[in-house]
Amino acid sequence: MTPMKEDYLKIIFELGGKQxxxxxxxxxxSLNIAAGSVTEMVNKMAAEGLAEHTPYAGISLTSKGIRLAEDLVRKHRIWEDFLVEKLGYELPDVHDEAEVLEHVTSxxxxxxxxDMLGHPTHCPHGGVIPDRFGHYHEDSHTVLNDAKDGSVxxxxxxxxxxxxxxxxxxxxxxxxxxxxxxxxxPFEGPVTVRNLTDDAELIVSYKAAHYIFVK
Known part of the structure; x- marks a missing residue:
C-alpha cells in the first residue's frame, strides 16, 4: 500500500469515517490537496474494498479499511507519544518522524x-490510540467551524x-x-472565539477551524 493511500485511510478515520x-x-x-485528486483516490479505495463512496454524500471506511486505519493510527501515535515524552520533541515536529517510523514498526x-509508555490512550495532539486488542473510545468528530455561534x-x-x-x-x-x-x-472567513480558559479573544482561520475538534 502506498504512503498516500495510508494517509487517506488515517485522515478518513480521524474525520469520523468509521461511523x-x-x-x-x-x-x-485536511490533506491540503486538490479536490480532483481526492475523487481519484476515493474511487481507487472503493474499488479495493477499503471504503464505500456515495456520490454527493461522501466516503466511509469498510471493515477492512477500519482495521488497516486502526493499525496505522496506533503505530503512528505511539511513536508520536514516544518522541514527545522520551526524546523531548516539540509537538509540531513529531508527525514527519512518526510517518517514517510507522512503516518499519512490527x-x-x-x-x-x-508497555514502556504506560499504555497511553491519546497522542500528544489529542488523537485516540487503539490498544493492542483494537479497543478505544471514539473521539469527537465535530470541528470548530461547525460549532454554533453563542455555544461553549x-x-x-x-x-x-x-x-x-x-x-x-x-x-x-x-x-x-x-x-x-x-x-x-461569511465567505469562508475566520471564526472569532473567546478563550474562556485564558480570557482572550482569538481569531481562528477558516482552514484551521476545520482542523480543530471540539466537544
Missing part, C-alpha cells in the same frame, strides 16, 4: 513501546499537521481550553 460519511471537501482541506515493537465548547484534539500546530502554538490554543463561539465571518 459516518466524510466529504471529499473535508479530506481535501507488532512486537509497537507493543513494547506501548471544549477543545478536544487537533489534526496532526506541522503548520497547524505551529499556528495554534502562536495563538496559545491548547487541548482542554473552553471556547465561546462569537461569530463566523
Amino acid at each position: 459516518k460519511k466524510v466529504s471529499n471537501k473535508q479530506i481535501a482541506i 507488532p512486537k515493537l509497537v507493543n513494547a513501546l506501548d 465548547v471544549t477543545v478536544d484534539r487537533f489534526i496532526d499537521n506541522h503548520d497547524l500546530l505551529t499556528y495554534l502554538g502562536d495563538l496559545k490554543l491548547d487541548i482542554g481550553d473552553q471556547l465561546k463561539i462569537e461569530k463566523h465571518d
